[in-house]
Amino acid sequence: MMLSKILSAIDGSEASKRAFEYASFLAEKCNASLLLVNIADIFERVGSSSKKLEEIAKKIEKGEIDDKAMLKKFESQAREQGVKDVSTIKQRGDIAEEILKVADKEKVDMIVLGSRGLSTAKVFLLGSVSHKVIQHAKCPVTVVR
């Protein structure tokens, strides 16, 4: 068996950073390529409050929320760690569905993600994205806490 392509799902949360570090470590060890994926979903950050929407709009304006720049940063970090083939994908839609679609389309051998993400209500061990990805993925999934 061989790991030739690893998908790392990144939302910018602390858990996803730890997941990225693990994915990058694995990719380097296995000489695998690393695919960094971010799915844009504005509702993820907003929740239900409209006050927060205003706050987030301002942060995007000021460049404090910039997912493209975030992916670039992780991309160069992976290269510095010795991963030779690093690429990024950013698309919109239902987060878990899009991660699963990319995993299929790109024929990845493993999906690495955090147990939880950006949400502040952390009652359960898993978030809805990690839960759904584990349930439906056709390849092994590594969950990093």
Ligand SMILES: Nc1ncnc2c1ncn2[C@@H]1O[C@H](COP(=O)(O)OP(=O)(O)OP(=O)(O)O)[C@@H](O)[C@H]1O
């Ligand atoms: N928008 C996203 N793009 C890429 N990966 C994501 C995205 N959102 C979550 N993930 C991945 O899924 C992991 C788990 O996040 P998840 O969203 O399931 O938890 P949560 O934010 O705590 O809970 P929830 O979103 O269900 O309220 C993250 O660490 C990250 O690896």
Ligand SMILES: [Mg+2]
């Ligand atoms: Mg989330």
